[in-house]
Amino acid sequence: MEKYVDMVSPFTGGKVKEFSTVEEHEFRKETYSVHVCYYMCEDTGEKFTTTEQDELLFNDLYSQYRVKHGIPFPEEIKEIRTRYKLNYSQITRILGFGANQYAQYENGQIPSESNGKMILAMQNKQVILGLLEASKEEFEIDEYLKVSEAISCASDKVTCSAQQSLFYKDIKRSVYNGFKHPNVQKLMEMIKYFVCNSKSIFPTKLNKEMFYADFYHYKRFGISISGLNYQAIQFGPVPVHYNTIYDNIDGINKEIVLAHDMESTRLTCDEYDLSLFDEKEKETLETIVRIIQPMKTDEIVAESHKEDAWINYSQENKLIPYSEAFSLRLI
Incomplete structure (x- = not known):
């Protein structure tokens, strides 16, 4: 699909067309059909994109990958942490992730398939309590007891209203x-x-x-x-x-x-x-x-x-x- 848009070419100041098409893009050794939008200078034939168009491409690509592999989306990753009243340091030590890794996942970075499934598994309270017990040595006793109580008092899972x-x-x-x-x-x-x-x-x-x-x-x-x-x-x-x-x-x-x-x-x-x-x-x-x-x-x-x-x-x-x-x- 193509159409003229109300903007001028950054190359010549001439007319610009917007194109919308489907392309094959690879992510983590898999190929996905994603929607791509871009502009083309009518005078030179040169293509260019905006930040918004780039964001669209990657959102489409990453959403398909997350759904296919059962990897949680950023808001779900954040909800799991906040439901248990954990800060980034605490949940990182429980999971054994690298520094700032969980925060990066909440901000849009895509976890590996194994990390994503581990995060999803923590929706079950017994799973995260088991992981906490396994990482007990990472905590001072007072903090461990406080974290254990917060998790125990949380709901077992997000309920459907x-x-x-x-x-x-x-x-x-x-x-x-x-x-x-x-x-x-x-x-x-x-x-x-x-x-x-x-x-x-x-x-x-x-x-x-x-x-x-x-x-x-x-x-x-x-x-x-x-x-x-x-x-x-x-x-x-x-x-x-x-x-x-x-x-x-x-x-x-x-x-x-x-x-x-x-x-x-x-x-x-x-x-x-x-x-x-x-x-x-x-x-x-x-x-x-x-x-x-x-x-x-x-x-x-x-x-x-x-x-x-x-x-x-x-x-x-x-x-x-x-x-x-x-x-x-x-x-």
Whole structure:
């Protein structure tokens, strides 16, 4: 896929095209098909990329590798440490890792397959207690007792909340949820943000804002915001179980109104909280509001019907893989 973009060539000041394609890239002696975006100077034919485009490539590559080999993602690695109330020094001594190694894993460095599986195994409290006992000589007795108590008092594993079960079709990371681990609170605030900024909104249009936000963010960074699955139905792409989701968020008001000679639910909301979102996610949400909010519901439905993400999967109401993000036309 290629298109002209609103920028000038750094080589000649002339026109620039953006290309999106799939390439084979090798990582740790394995080959993966990854999405690659780059710019090309029309005058010279020279290719160049931005930091964002490079980040997209590596996020796609690393996400596929982590999923294939059962290696935890950075936020999961951090959650394990914080759940047991351990600092970096303590968990490093328990695992026998090198200095700063665990911190590097939390910051995005990919563990070896063996280290990744060891970290995941520590979700079981008995496993980490066994590792602590084996590394007892690495601790002063007072610190050992304190660490042992903190681990013993922690929950055995991360539990799946009732809302998470309602909102998400599955929690295993894949191309169908944008390689994002479910975060119920973030999902709810994302929805409330769109509802608040629209003053009032019907689910049909809200579904499109959610779809474009998640797929546009994946197009830029190789990961979604909400971690939702999307399905192609008659009125365009929608989150799976969207009615259940919207019906179970505190702070969203629902009013049955007549629209186009049929009953529909109008949603309103008074407040939202974006403190859980990083700056890239906030920028994506703001972009969606700026582009889609002025559009009428039938207009955004019509636009969504032009997307390959709908065209290729609507006949059988299939789930839409996030790889279709790279063919988005509206954004």
